[in-house]
Amino acid sequence: MPRVSGKLVKQAARVSPLLPYLLRANPSLAQAQQELKWIQAELPKHQWKNAVKRRNAYEPLQYILESQPFGSLDIICEKGVLIPRWETEEWCLKLSSVLSILGKKNLSILDxxxxTGCIPLLLNYELNQLANLNSHIRAFDISSDAYRLSKRNHQAYSSLHPSSATNIKFIQANLFSESIVSHVGIQCADLITSNPPYIPAHHYHKSVGLDGISRSVREYEPAEALIGHMEFYEALINNLVKPLSASGFVFELGYQEQADYVYRMLKDTEEWRVGVLKDSASNIRCVLGWKSNSPMRVLGQLCSSIYS
Ligand SMILES: C[S@@+](CC[C@H](N)C(=O)[O-])C[C@H]1O[C@@H](n2cnc3c(N)ncnc32)[C@H](O)[C@@H]1O
Known part of the structure; x- marks a missing residue:
C-alpha cells in the first residue's frame, strides 16, 4: 500500500479539508488536486464528502463520477462493467481514420x-465525422450488466447524434456459444473488433506490488471482464471471423504470445495477413488480420510489424 506522509496530509489539508482523502489513491498532491477539481465540477456539493471517502477506499473515479471520456464521447460507467481505457480509445481512433480512407458506404462491423459499448459507439461516431459513413454495427456481451449499460450508452448517444445512431444494435450473447452467429443475427461482416478479457488467471491473482494488477482494478472491476487468455482469441477466429466471412479483424491483447497464437491459427490459409499494433507507451496492444485481396488490407497501415 502506498505510504502517505503526515507532512503531505498537512499540506493537502491546508488546500482543502477534502484533499487528504484523495492522497491514498493518488501518488502526488497535484494529481489529488486535479481529482478534487473534477469531483467538484461534476457532482453537487452535498456529494463531495462521500465521493472523496469512496476514493479513499480506492474506488475508481469513473464509478464515482459515472462517466469516462472516450474520444469525443462521454461513456456512462457503472460498477459491474469495465471502465474504458485510454489504450482502447487510442486504437479505435487510429482504426477509424484508416477505415474512413476506405470510404465503404455500408461497412458492417461486429464488436x-x-x-459499455465504447468501441462501436466511437467507431460509429468517428466514421460519421470523418467520412460521413453510416456503418452497420452489431455488438454483444455475455454480462447482463454490460448489456444494460451498452443500451443506456446507445440511448445517450442517440439523443446527441440521432441520425448516425440508427444502425447500431446491442445484444446479450456468449462468444463461446455454438449458435453465436445466428444469435447475433447477421450472415456476414466486413470487420470484427474485440477487447476480450486477456489477463491470464495467474497474473490476475499475483499480489499487488508483485507486478499484479492494481488494487483498485481488482477490488472494483469485474474479474469476468479481465481474466482470459488464448480461448478468447480462438473463439473470435473460429466462431466469428470464419463463419461470418469477415475480411478483417482487430483484437486488443496484452501479450506477444496472444498475437503469435492468432498468427499460428491463420498462417496456413494463404489469404490472411496478420500484424501487431503497439500503443503510445510502446506496449503491444492489438493483433490485426486482413485478407490480402480485400479492401481491409488498409489495416496493414496500423501495424508496427507484420508476420511473414
Ligand atoms: C476487457 S472487457 C472490454 C469491455 C469493452 N469492450 C472495453 O473495451 O472497455 C471484456 C468484456 O468481455 C465480456 N465477456 C467475457 N466473457 C464473454 C463471453 N464469453 N462472451 C461475450 N462477452 C464476454 C465481459 O463481460 C466484458 O464486458
Whole structure:
C-alpha cells in the first residue's frame, strides 16, 4: 500500500479539508488536486464528502463520477462493467481514420465483448465525422450488466447524434456459444473488433506490488471482464471471423504470445495477413488480420510489424 506522509496530509489539508482523502489513491498532491477539481465540477456539493471517502477506499473515479471520456464521447460507467481505457480509445481512433480512407458506404462491423459499448459507439461516431459513413454495427456481451449499460450508452448517444445512431444494435450473447452467429443475427461482416478479457488467471491473482494488477482494478472491476487468455482469441477466429466471412479483424491483447497464437491459427490459409499494433507507451496492444485481396488490407497501415 502506498505510504502517505503526515507532512503531505498537512499540506493537502491546508488546500482543502477534502484533499487528504484523495492522497491514498493518488501518488502526488497535484494529481489529488486535479481529482478534487473534477469531483467538484461534476457532482453537487452535498456529494463531495462521500465521493472523496469512496476514493479513499480506492474506488475508481469513473464509478464515482459515472462517466469516462472516450474520444469525443462521454461513456456512462457503472460498477459491474469495465471502465474504458485510454489504450482502447487510442486504437479505435487510429482504426477509424484508416477505415474512413476506405470510404465503404455500408461497412458492417461486429464488436464482441462490448462492455459499455465504447468501441462501436466511437467507431460509429468517428466514421460519421470523418467520412460521413453510416456503418452497420452489431455488438454483444455475455454480462447482463454490460448489456444494460451498452443500451443506456446507445440511448445517450442517440439523443446527441440521432441520425448516425440508427444502425447500431446491442445484444446479450456468449462468444463461446455454438449458435453465436445466428444469435447475433447477421450472415456476414466486413470487420470484427474485440477487447476480450486477456489477463491470464495467474497474473490476475499475483499480489499487488508483485507486478499484479492494481488494487483498485481488482477490488472494483469485474474479474469476468479481465481474466482470459488464448480461448478468447480462438473463439473470435473460429466462431466469428470464419463463419461470418469477415475480411478483417482487430483484437486488443496484452501479450506477444496472444498475437503469435492468432498468427499460428491463420498462417496456413494463404489469404490472411496478420500484424501487431503497439500503443503510445510502446506496449503491444492489438493483433490485426486482413485478407490480402480485400479492401481491409488498409489495416496493414496500423501495424508496427507484420508476420511473414
Ligand atoms: C476487457 S472487457 C472490454 C469491455 C469493452 N469492450 C472495453 O473495451 O472497455 C471484456 C468484456 O468481455 C465480456 N465477456 C467475457 N466473457 C464473454 C463471453 N464469453 N462472451 C461475450 N462477452 C464476454 C465481459 O463481460 C466484458 O464486458
Amino acid at each position: 464482441s465483448c462490448t462492455g
